[in-house]
Amino acid sequence: MRxxxxxxxxxxxxxxxxxxxxxxxxxxxxxxxxxxxQDIADSWFFDVFAGSGGIGIEALSRGAKKAxxxxxxxxxxxxxxxxxxxxxxxxxxxxxxxxxxxxxSRALMMLPGGGRxxxxxxxxxDKGLELQVLSSIRQSGRLCDEDLVIVETSLYSDPExxxxxxxxxxxxxxxxxxxxxxxxxxxxxxx
Numbered sequence: 001m002r003x004x005x006x007x008x009x010x011x012x013x014x015x016x017x018x019x020x021x022x023x024x025x026x027x028x029x030x031x032x033x034x035x036x037x038q039d040i041a042d043s044w045f046f047d048v049f050a051g052s053g054g055i056g057i058e059a060l061s062r063g064a065k066k067a068x069x070x071x072x073x074x075x076x077x078x079x080x081x082x083x084x085x086x087x088x089x090x091x092x093x094x095x096x097x098x099x100x101x102x103x104x105s106r107a108l109m110m111l112p113g114g115g116r117x118x119x120x121x122x123x124x125x126d127k128g129l130e131l132q133v134l135s136s137i138r139q140s141g142r143l144c145d146e147d148l149v150i151v152e153t154s155l156y157s158d159p160e161x162x163x164x165x166x167x168x169x170x171x172x173x174x175x176x177x178x179x180x181x182x183x184x185x186x187x188x189x190x191x
Contacts, residue, residue, distance in 0.1 A: 006061030048121035053080035
């Protein structure tokens with residue numbers, strides 16, 4: 001596992017100890033950032049259920065203004081901290097050890113204005129945690145139409161349940177065992 005491109009290109013990243021984390025492979029990460037390449041520069045990036053922090057670090061390497069890393073695991077927080085230091089991104093990173101939904105809600109409330117917000121989440125599959133986070137995002141009222149939420153989920157999950165939380169499915173990218181769902185706030189849910 002490494003940083004694919006940008007200022008920290010080729011720096012190896014450590015994964016948290018234990019078996020609870022499922023790091024996104026370099027190949028999937030590269031595909032994701034090829035899709036996002038026009039959106040990353042000068043964005044505010046949130047890596048939720050961050051694990052190693054590899055997705056948020058990739059965003060910083062490619063020009064995101066700042067990244068927030070949210071995870072409840074002590075092992076994950078240690079790996080994220082180490083990886084951020086290796087890449088010299090301490091001044092553009094904030095690490096939050098907490099449950100995802102309340103931490104993201106608080107962080108969104110302190111978000112500076114200007115720039116696009118991108119939220120990436122890779123929760124444990126089939127536990128419904130993404131629904132809690134999406135509800136928290138919608139209730140914060142801080143996202144607008146141009147902001148983006150990406151959910152990594154199992155290949156067989158139904159995107160309709162996510163859209164029922166006040167989001168619109170913009171794109172679905174399938175891989176061998178998982179997929180990325182690209183969502184935006186549904187304008188009608190804000191009225």
